[in-house]
Amino acid sequence: MKRKLGPVLILLILLSGIPDFCYASDASINWSSDELAFMEEHPVIQVGVDPKFVPFEFFDETGNYQGLTSDYLEIISQKTGLKFEIVKNLTWTEAYEKAFRGEIDMLPAISKTAAREQYFLFSEPYYYFKRVIVIRNTTKNINDLGDLYGQTVAVQRNSSHHSYLADYPQINLSLYDSVESALTAVANGSETVFVGNLATTNYLIRSTGLTNLKFVAFESDKQQGLYFASRSDWPELISIINKTLETITPEEKIAINNKWIGVEVEPDYGPIYQIIMIIGGIIVIIWLVSVYWILRLRREIAKRKIIQSDLESAKIEAEAANNIKSNFLARMSHEIRTPLNAIIGMSYLAKKDQVIGTQKMYLDRITQSANMMLSIINDILDYSKIESGKIELERVPFNLDLVIQDVINIMSFKIEEQRIGFKLAKDPKIPNCYFGDAKRIEQILLNLINNATKFTTVGEVSLDIRLIAKQANQYHLTFSVSDTGIGMSEDQIKNLFDPFSQGDASINRRFGGTGLGLSIVKSLVEMMNGEIQVYSSEGEGSTFIVKLVLEEDVEKEKEYQKQVQALYFNDIKTLVLEKTGSNMNIIDSYLSAFGMHCELTTSPVSAINMLELENGKFSDPFDLLILDYDTPGGGGFKFIEMLQENKRIAKKPKIIMLLPMLREDLFNRLDDAGVDVGIGKPIIPSILYNGILEIFRTKAIVANQSLKREQKIESNRQNNYGVLVVEDNKTNQLIAKSLLEPEGFRVWLGDEGQAGFEIFKANQQDIDIVLMDLHMPILNGYEAAEKIRELSKDIPIVAMTADVIEGVKEKCEVYGIHHYISKPFDPEHFVEIIKKIVSRNVSQKKEIEITPTEQSKENAHVKIPVLDREAGLKYIGNNEVLYQQVLSAYLVENQDVNDKLAEAIKNKHYKIAAEIVHKIKSSSGSIGAKPLVLVASDLQKALEANQKDKIEDLYGQFVELMNELLENIKKE
Template sequence: MKLNIKNLTVITIILTFSLLFPVIFSSSTVPPLPLTPEELTFIENHPIIYLASDPKFYPYEFLDSDGNYKGIAADYIALISKKTGLQFEIAKGLTWESAYEKAVLGELDGLSCVLKTTARESYFLFSEPYYDTYRVIFINNETKTIQNFDDLKGKNVAVQKNSSHHSYLTDYPDITLNVFTTVEEALKSVSEGNDDAFIGNFATSTFISKEIGITNLNYISIADQLPQSLHLAIRKDWPELISILNKALTDITKTEKTTINNTWIGVDSRVNYQEIYRVASMIGALVLLVFIVSSYWIIKLKKEVKLRKQIEADLNTAKEEAESANQVKSLFLARMSHEIRTPLNAITGMSYILRKTDLGASQKIYLEKITRASRDMLSIINDILDFSKIEAGKIELETISFNLDETLEQLINIASHKIEEQHIEFSIHRDANIPNFFKGDPKKIGQILLNIVNNALKFTTDGQVSLLIRLVAKVKDHYTIEFSVKDTGIGMTKEQLGQLFIPFNQADSSISRRFGGTGLGMSIVKTFVELMNGKIEVFSEMGVGSTFNIQIPLEIDYNKDYETRKADAALYFKNIKALVYDASFFYSNLLKEYLHTFNIIADFTQTEERTIEFLTMAAQEDSTPYNLLIIDYESPTINGIAFLKKLNANPHLHNQFPKTILLVPLSRDDLYDKLDEAEINLGIAKPIIPSVLYNGIVELFKINIIEIHTEQTETIKDENDITEYPHQILVVEDNLTNQFIAKSLLEQCGYQVSLAENGQVGVDYYKAHQEDIQLILMDLHMPVLSGYEASTQIRLINQQIPIIAMTADAITGVKEKCQEAGIAYFITKPFEPEDFIQKVKAILKTSFSDSKIPVLEVEEGLKYVSGNMALYTMILKTYFEENQNVVKELQNAINSHAYDEAIQIVHKIKSSSGSIGAKVLHEVAIALQTALKDSQEEYIPALAIQFTDLLDTLLVEIKNRL
């Protein structure tokens, strides 16, 4: 290698300066240290000091390949030796751990280069610091989750054993430490991804990383970290030596310190030709070796590449086959769902129609068995489809406002048939302090509870099943609710528990034969619970029973929850004095808890005699009479209704008889028909749900100082009001049985029904009779023209006519496809006839508006201003001026999904429209506001169109009056 003139000049200057350096400094005189006689005596008695060192604490101290002690500490010790006359011997052949242990045990006199820690102060005296270093965090380049020291909580952190960093990290129990003998091992662990981070000295770790070829690490500074100082540590019985060392360190000049620092830490931009020669020699040797073995490896690698390509090709083929099979499975499930749901719809529909006819007792039993069998079959189909969606990763959660008690009521209604059939006791204990309204996915929560409760009922042939709902945690608006289902059924062994959540698996083969089912229910439950970030635990004992504990986190909906308003009502409940007669210890305690929560004063009895005694005493002139009496039907020996008749006949109680609530057994719906005859004010089904009891008491005493129900209930009046107008409904359906069922159900409610056997006939019929038709029921799969295509064509004629899809498809994507075709509402086959009718009524109620009736009812509006026409006209003018841009603002808010803003706009119109007599607009505004609050995407578009049309019409009517 040729050296240019510039490089030769630099090298010459350096060599000359190196030769002159010792001469220059040896000629200068160094003043002696100001040592005391005691310190001089110590040096005379201890001329050699034996120190322990870290052989790999680069670049502060280390042993090179020849065993020579080098580094920053070595240079400082050499200066101290020169200034004091002491000789320092470094123990060699020891690891840092063993060297440290010998120093602690006193076998060596001290440590040459350490950080000062509280633990080490127990064994050593420390000199003044002679060098500062910094502690940093090293992470893998691929690690994105660690940005600062706080992010190390819960992480695996590598550290060198017995280092100051080890002592430092022991103060952080949230960090999991992996201790290594050397820094190299620790750095390699982080580099290979075995640990999340390494805490160590910046200079040392950087030096070692380069030496061992690690290039995939980054470092992060630790905020608010003071520099770490390096000291000499000496045995505690040699304070004289510490004094000597401190004087020597003080005597070291700034120039000497700079020289040491630049030697080991400073950046050197010069070319290290010696290193280049060394590396070049090694490369040459390696190249020669590579030439020798290259032929062998090339041949071997070619074979491996060929084999790998073959494996990849096989894997791709297998993947394509699996994807194809999965697609065939999905298509099969979709088709199976459609084909099975269609006849199931016929079974449930015809059963409902048949139930309306005159039947004998045995015929009613047979019909009920047919209905239950169809429901069981639908449940199996739904389980299989849910499992298919889980496998495909297509299960999605929705977040809407829902009433927890309504979910519980639906659970009771569905499970009541099985409870009645098996004659077992079913109870619910719900913590009354848990709010009612939450944001979450009520359908999946309901499905979870139904699967667990049905499972408990299925395996409990005698005894009871209970559901306990309690609050286990609360953080601001987020509640963790535990649903605990306990049964006294057959129980499970540990082995059966281990297989409980495996799909298509049951405790043993006899379970399926004895109790039925697909074995998918528990697997689906576990998936749904985990999807909601919840957890499920199961405890069971063979022959004793099982307990399922499910915890689900939910966010409270303060806008709807009546708990925030219940405190106000409690002031009025103080005037209620209640007497409860319930012989059941469970229900007595439950009612005591609920009434206490409502702030109602109550007394409790367990016998007929005590009940009569309490009522008689309270009816005396000097006592406060009871104004509420709650009796469990099953408590009196003569039954609750007979007992209340007896009480009513008592002349001492007749004039001051309280309002009465009868607790009705779940399976005794026939008792509700007897309440009026017995002069009973209200019947409430067991198991008792707190909000049902609460609302019942409010209704009895007409407490109107709060809004007990949400605004949605304002729209719910007598459902039969709709049938006063002869609505015309078009049913587009190719299946004759389904046509018959839909037509029969609708005509029973007073609707006029027209039929079309396919989509094309439906479109043609609508074109010819569009002025008469107010609603269309549309099947999706039909010959000639499908429901999607027919709806698209109808939307070109009329954007507002409500279209309800009647679909047997239960697969993902149908809803979105319907929306693209202009279908805003859905009814899934097979449908429950009563649910079907209620949905049709609800949609007609919010969608239908007789265009011949003006939006503005002047006579109604004048009532609010006592007939003052001048004032009314002024209010109309203000309304007209304020609402010119409302339609545009609302459309923008809805299109951008800014529902909170849209709610405020609608709320303003709702309030003012009712005050001027625009009742139709007021009711539609209530429906739209409710849909916006619940994010009911399927209803919002149609309601928004109707709202804006009515508002536009109203503004035109007002303008014509001004």
């Protein structure tokens, strides 16, 4: 036995101690002419390395480049004559970024990922390693990648493991510049988990003495390759490296691997061999024990593979279940939104008829209840979007007073139902016109006020809007919602913003709700770079403070302020009679902002005395009386009777009466009582201003309204557009027809897709727009649109759908549906959208170019302008001055862009060219240059995919459009 083992042991010992091989230049490799030319032109290759990627590549204590990769580079250098110059004093992140920018030619030890393949060319792999999880010995319940969901995982920045884990959004990443620092963080408890390759982590754990760490293997059947990666425009270098790697023998590879890797993968059997040589019999026992454990290990591996397979199957099932959940939510929303559209639409149509105050109040309550139901649906969908990071904020001009008014209108029913008070205070120094997402701000305020109202049974809820700072046109505002409700404990506040969470189970039973509102509020506020704070004590109420920074719409605010200043009512003497005085300071501040001065009182008797003109006590009588309906001593109407009967009042003032919430019935009595204007509480500044304006500029307003009515009638007469409504829901058909016909539209109705197509085919010359439901029997909206597109390429088709499934808009575009209206829709907004689409399409039709020949008549096309001013203005809030500044900056920045692009394409630097085109695509979209954006998008894709046949044609189109755009801007 000893004789047999002796030669084997000697051979193993010799192999383990073999020094570096000495390689001779290999002239037998069949180099191509391009490869030979490349080596002659580029004798020195700049190489970027990971200085701590042991044992593959690293710098030793003397600063020499060492490691498995270093040996392979030495072989390639000797066989090719190329010199590989190592760029020193860089971290891996810095080396990677320099290679990404083309400042370094090659990365010799890198894994291949889909993202990296867009920027680098890769050789064949020359080594394979396995990925492992590293945790402390005391850490439990981490056995696979799935156990890392929801946890923070340490990983080396820009490594293949970084790219690999980035595909798992459920895992949070903590990035480190080196593996050693990441492992140290896990060892000292700063991090819980690290993911890296087995060889490097094993080497560093042993060399640094981090004995409290252990490995967890996963994806045991998968191996990761190590590659040489070069810049994308050097395919010859990759070909040279591949040919050289093919000449390296298996024995040479084993020798290199044993030199650098073997000590990590296999235990040191030297002492065991010595014992075997002395005691031959023991080897038999060891061999038998080894066989036993190997067999057992194989069984364990087989079991682990089964478990892994089961986990993968469970993951697939979980993803499928998640998709089913998302589709169910979207479908549920669609089914609920459709009848809601009918409820809101029919209520709107009913209010357009002559209805008395109470009927209008009932219709308003129906609409408010429908909107509340819609808000619940939106809460669920918004939370789902926030979870997946797919919610987006708009930037559109809006009026803050109108947002507040909408919030109050929606919440007034709830406040009245609770029989509590509501108080509004707004700093008069705050502008009204801003850029931002008005709907999301409204959603934040609705949720906060609804929450405050729900938990308040005695007292009041208040909304206080204050200015805390101003920087240029940025206004720092606070929206404070306070209540006198049940309050909260500290423990309840801690969990307040958790989704599906409420104070406790009893609150859930008593007050109901989804538990999503405040969670959504916090997410939306943070998305707006704002802050939310909560102050509360049990039994003493709560205060929520939202801090937001809003950008002022300077142009519209100037217009508004000019209007206010032009109509200052300095000479209007005003008396305010308010029941308790709680709103007096607010009214006083609002009137002061209008340039008016007023006298304040809470006493009807005092008010009568102030209005009387005895002995010339008041030589200047009051012009305006602002009167609270709940005035003591019989109420507001009783007080007016007293004024009318009082003969000592020579001049009766104009009267504005402040009415309680949800008392629309009182509006019917205002004329009979001699009240000029009624305003609902709480008082909104712009509403009060408009009320005063209505009284003292009545003739102008009446004339203006009359003119507007005449213009509208004339507009409706001129509007003879034809609309095809394809909708299988009869109620929605009726709503669309009832909304459009009064505006002058001629309406055709189709019950399903095939019928709609037939109607369009028969009346194509008379139909200017198609409104298309997507879900219909026989032929759905997509199929019907596709058939209509065969007859007409330019007819606008508008999707009317309650679908909220992701990808619907994109699918509509594929089928030629380029406009989208979501149900339920706002009736007035709906009509305006249809008018805008039709008028724009008709104006484009007028630009159709027709030549005398019959062939050209058939090929007539719509000429789309390269610069759409209307679209560009819309992107920046219709600010004409700012738009001109943006165009000027665009012109200066892009004067030489065609030259830069031509240079990059000529030298086949497609990556640089793609970056140039991408930048142009982004900036061109923001000014309304849609044709250039479309061509730039296609050219960018062609450049990134190295599609040389497409690049030339698209480049020509790009240059032509770019030149035309720049000329147009110069004319502007």
